[in-house]
Amino acid sequence: MFAFVLSVSLFLSAPADTTPVFSPAHRSPLPGVQVYKVAVAEFVPGEWACEPSIAINPLNPSRAVAGTVLNRVHSAMDYGQKWQSQTITSLLGVYGDPVMAYGPDGRLYFFHLSDSDGKHKMEEGLLDRMVVQWSDDNGKTWSPGTGIGYNAPKDQDKEWVCIDPNTGHLHLTWTEFDKYNSKKSSDRSRILYSRSTDRGETWSKPVKLGLYEGDCLDDDGTAEGAVPCVDGQGRIHVLWSRDRKIWHTVSSDGGNTWPLKEKMIASQPGGWNFSIPHLGRGNGLPFTVKRGTQELISLFGTKENDRALLYTMTSTNNGDSWNTPVLFDPKKDGSHTIFGAIATDPITQHVHVICYAANTSFGTMEVYWSRSKDGAKTWEHFNLTDAPFVPSPKVFFGDYNHIAAYDGHIYGVWTEQWALRNEMHCLVVNEKLFDDE
Numbered sequence: 139m140f141a142f143v144l145s146v147s148l149f150l151s152a153p154a155d156t157t158p159v160f161s162p163a164h165r166s167p168l169p170g171v172q173v174y175k176v177a178v179a180e181f182v183p184g185e186w187a188c189e190p191s192i193a194i195n196p197l198n199p200s201r202a203v204a205g206t207v208l209n210r211v212h213s214a215m216d217y218g219q220k221w222q223s224q225t226i227t228s229l230l231g232v233y234g235d236p237v238m239a240y241g242p243d244g245r246l247y248f249f250h251l252s253d254s255d256g257k258h259k260m261e262e263g264l265l266d267r268m269v270v271q272w273s274d275d276n277g278k279t280w281s282p283g284t285g286i287g288y289n290a291p292k293d294q295d296k297e298w299v300c301i302d303p304n305t306g307h308l309h310l311t312w313t314e315f316d317k318y319n320s321k322k323s324s325d326r327s328r329i330l331y332s333r334s335t336d337r338g339e340t341w342s343k344p345v346k347l348g349l350y351e352g353d354c355l356d357d358d359g360t361a362e363g364a365v366p367c368v369d370g371q372g373r374i375h376v377l378w379s380r381d382r383k384i385w386h387t388v389s390s391d392g393g394n395t396w397p398l399k400e401k402m403i404a405s406q407p408g409g410w411n412f413s414i415p416h417l418g419r420g421n422g423l424p425f426t427v428k429r430g431t432q433e434l435i436s437l438f439g440t441k442e443n444d445r446a447l448l449y450t451m452t453s454t455n456n457g458d459s460w461n462t463p464v465l466f467d468p469k470k471d472g473s474h475t476i477f478g479a480i481a482t483d484p485i486t487q488h489v490h491v492i493c494y495a496a497n498t499s500f501g502t503m504e505v506y507w508s509r510s511k512d513g514a515k516t517w518e519h520f521n522l523t524d525a526p527f528v529p530s531p532k533v534f535f536g537d538y539n540h541i542a543a544y545d546g547h548i549y550g551v552w553t554e555q556w557a558l559r560n561e562m563h564c565l566v567v568n569e570k571l572f573d574d575e
Contacts, residue, residue: 159215159222167522170572171507171565176204176212176221176551179560184209184225184232187560188536190551193238193246195276199547203246203277205236206562207536211248213277217547218566228283230254230269235296242303245337246273249297249310252285260318265293268312270338286310286332287344293318294330300366300374302392303484308334309374309393311347311364315354326351329364329378333393347387348400352380358409363423369456370431377403377424377436379410384424384438388457403460404451408441416501418531420446420476421538427482427489432456435489435514437466437480446474448493450514468506468519469495477552483543489514492541492550492565502526505552507541507565522565529555536560546570 162174179187185206192204202214209232212223226232231253239247248271255263268286273279287294297312310332316325328351330344352361364378374389384404389396410422422439429435434453439446449463467475474496481490491508504523510516529535533555541550550565 159220162221165524167524168520168572170574171520171522171567172218173522174218174221174564174566175561176564177206177210177223177562182210182225186534186536187562188534188553189234189236189538190553190562191236191238191540192542192549192551192564193240194542194544194547194549195240195244195246196242196544197244199544201276202542202549203238204551204562204564205238205248205250207234207236208232209250211277212562214549214564214566217568218549218564224277226271226280228269228271230267230283230285231256231263232269233264237297237299239299239301241301241306241308241337243306243337244274246277247299247301247308247338248272248280249299251295251297254285260293261291265295265318266290268294268297268310272338284338284341286341287312287314287330289314289344292316296362296364298365300368302368302372304372305335305392306337307392308338309366309368310334310341311366311376313360313362313364314344317354319356320354323353325354327354327361328352329361329376331366331376331393331396342393345396347376347396348385349398350380350400357411358382363410365424365426367426367428367434369428369434371456373456375426375434375457377426379406379423379438382406382409384436384451386457386460404438404463406438406440408446410439412441412446414446414474414476414496415498416531417496417503417529417535419537420474422446422476423538425478425480427480429482429487429489429513433513435480435482437478437491439476439478445472445498446476446496448475448478452514464514466491466508466517468493468508468517469504473497477539479538479540479550481541481543483546483548485545486543486569487513488543488569490541490543490548490550492539492552494552497526501528503529503554505554505563507548507550507567527554527556530558533558533560
């Protein structure tokens with residue numbers, strides 16, 4: 139039985155402050171590779187140029203669309219040679235945590251947090267639900283916003299989505315806080331799930347995943363970072379962090395039912411929230427993807443002996459069991475390795491990662507793109523940085539980056555910080571050209 143949320147079918151045209159199409163400054167650190175500077179913080183209101191997410195149009199991989207905090211969307215044309223940026227508005231507000239995704243039919247989805255009364259104040263309309271907007275013209279026009287999971291006065295935060303490539307069904311997970319940042323032991327956090335079988339217009343009543351709840355401190359004891367993944371059999375997997383462990387649950391019937399209890403599949407030393415010198419908060423929340431018909435691969439962070447590390451963890455039987463986590467270390471010089479994001483190309487089956495390597499002494503940061511052609515068993519690592527940058531904990535740097543791949547085309551997005559100002563950069567790779575060099 140489904141409980142449906144009212145959706146408005148009217149489409150809004152792109153806002154008036156849409157910037158004209160431009161060709162951004164770029165650098166070419168490797169043959170066949172382009173890195174574009176797409177956005178700079180506060181050149182327009184709402185542009186914080188951090189927490190970027192990107193999606194590739196499966197019907198036309200020359201088109202990709204990225205979102206950044208708070209309310210900006212950037213559309214790439216001609217494989218990133220041209221970009222157009224715009225500020226997105228919604229009937230329910232747009233307040234960060236952008237997640238971009240294309241469905242198999244070419245519909246583009248933009249998930250984000252709410253600010254339904256426009257007051258920017260907790261305990262009112264801020265974070266009162268998840269919001270999805272969609273576009274059928276690669277981001278030129280958008281729906282006005284459909285709410286998901288309204289449950290006032292509880293707060294809804296940190297969402298992610300996966301889309302079944304066969305059915306087009308949307309599977310959304312997020313954290314519900316009884317009261318965000320509350321220190322009361324009676325206030326709890328939990329992972330929620332909802333799905334849409336009609337291209338985002340209506341959503342099922344949210345259900346709680348797993349038995350155990352966390353605190354509301356937005357810290358290691360909080361149930362957070364749930365990322366769903368559809369495996370080769372159409373089952374829905376969700377991994378998340380809580381209490382310095384990685385947890386896993388799976389629905390075998392497309393999200394209709396879930397096990398009562400989640401399984402602990404890995405320890406997470408240092409938890410998911412840890413400090414990095416010269417940066418402040420790091421984030422080790424897991425990203426999980428499927429490869430082929432049997433494999434799942436998860437990437438998550440830890441902090442051990444004062445060093446932030448990334449690990450991959452693989453299942454070769456669609457999540458029934460998981461291999462021991464393996465260290466993922468692109469620079470191999472003792473750097474902190476942080477903010478890892480992972481993607482699988484559904485055509486080539488290559489696995490791609492974007493991450494930072496941070497110098498432990500000077501606080502400088504470099505960006506790495508890594509590629510595996512054998513299911514995360516071996517990796518090639520490529521440094522994308524012309525000159526290391528130095529972030530400051532005084533400026534909000536965000537909690538995640540992102541990468542997407544389709545048919546040999548890779549788009550990766552991340553934040554750099556120069557003179558206390560964030561910049562969003564985008565990697566664009568054509569693997570055929572890259573490998574032919």
